[in-house]
Amino acid sequence: MGSQGGVEESLVTREGLSQASIPAGGVRGLAPWTVAVNLIKLARGFAAARLIVRQFAPHGVFVTGGYVCTPVALAAWLQKVPVMIYLPDLEPGLAIRALARLATRVAVSFPEAERFFSKNKVFVSGYPVREAFLTADKATARQTFQLDSHAPTLTVFGGSRGARSINRAVSAVLKTLLDTCQVIHICGRLDAAEMNARQEGLSPALKKRYRLYPYLHEEMPVALAAADLALARAGASTLGEFPALGLPSILVPYPYAGSHQEANAGFLTRHGAAVRVADAELADRLLPTVQVLFGDPGKLAQMGQRARELTRPDAAVRLAQEICKLAYAGMIEG
Numbered sequence: 001m002g003s004q005g006g007v008e009e010s011l012v013t014r015e016g017l018s019q020a021s022i023p024a025g026g027v028r029g030l031a032p033w034t035v036a037v038n039l040i041k042l043a044r045g046f047a048a049a050r051l052i053v054r055q056f057a058p059h060g061v062f063v064t065g066g067y068v069c070t071p072v073a074l075a076a077w078l079q080k081v082p083v084m085i086y087l088p089d090l091e092p093g094l095a096i097r098a099l100a101r102l103a104t105r106v107a108v109s110f111p112e113a114e115r116f117f118s119k120n121k122v123f124v125s126g127y128p129v130r131e132a133f134l135t136a137d138k139a140t141a142r143q144t145f146q147l148d149s150h151a152p153t154l155t156v157f158g159g160s161r162g163a164r165s166i167n168r169a170v171s172a173v174l175k176t177l178l179d180t181c182q183v184i185h186i187c188g189r190l191d192a193a194e195m196n197a198r199q200e201g202l203s204p205a206l207k208k209r210y211r212l213y214p215y216l217h218e219e220m221p222v223a224l225a226a227a228d229l230a231l232a233r234a235g236a237s238t239l240g241e242f243p244a245l246g247l248p249s250i251l252v253p254y255p256y257a258g259s260h261q262e263a264n265a266g267f268l269t270r271h272g273a274a275v276r277v278a279d280a281e282l283a284d285r286l287l288p289t290v291q292v293l294f295g296d297p298g299k300l301a302q303m304g305q306r307a308r309e310l311t312r313p314d315a316a317v318r319l320a321q322e323i324c325k326l327a328y329a330g331m332i333e334g
Contacts, residue, residue: 060327088236126312127240136225248303
């Protein structure tokens, strides 16, 4: 089950799985009229989720956060179906904090997140990533994107829809940036036309050092594997994908995403795997930060090693095992 129009719809469909879309919406930090509308959506979502749970009769329910998990987990709990929650971020949002009381098990990516949950429910699974992130090869990745195998390489992305402040900061210094490194830039669909126009204004020599894409899915592990450094938001995926690749990063937390991106960036920074730059400071700090890091290969290598030390290659297997145990217990009880 997922939200109507959410990015998960295309991801689930691509994998050949069925999805039931249910209404959902946020209630935090929004205008009162938007909150009112979204509360109605959540009520409708609960009714839809409860009907689906009754009809599908699952032996267990696994939820991973977001507003859509609230009606789903509540519907499962009322049907006495065991619920397992997975928290990918370092800190839980309001929904996860509340739903954890209904859960049978709570999985977290890192030991630092255990403190938010009951000791008899929580366990550390690690952050699961696609196998491609664990097996990607830098030399092959550079060939895939037809890049110089020896030149320093930066991969830039801001999530599935892009990040306007990151795109604009890159655009403002693009020519000088391309003198420093070659760039793979996943700009998102909203800014694709603007960035395409910027690319067309480059000289032929600089165009050879710049790869621009609105969105990547299957190729995303390769785009990150090709890089010596990443510039990105600090969403939950950075906690799993960057360590899996041993990829150092410059993280720019989205300032309107609550505190979880700040916590994620702080975690990787404290472990020496990343440099944090505030969104408001990015325009001024982007170029000098990139130049300093690429000018110190030893520092960059150390950051990559610190990132790799955080990876848990068996995270997906551990989660799958716990889900199976949960479902088996639900089957026996049912």
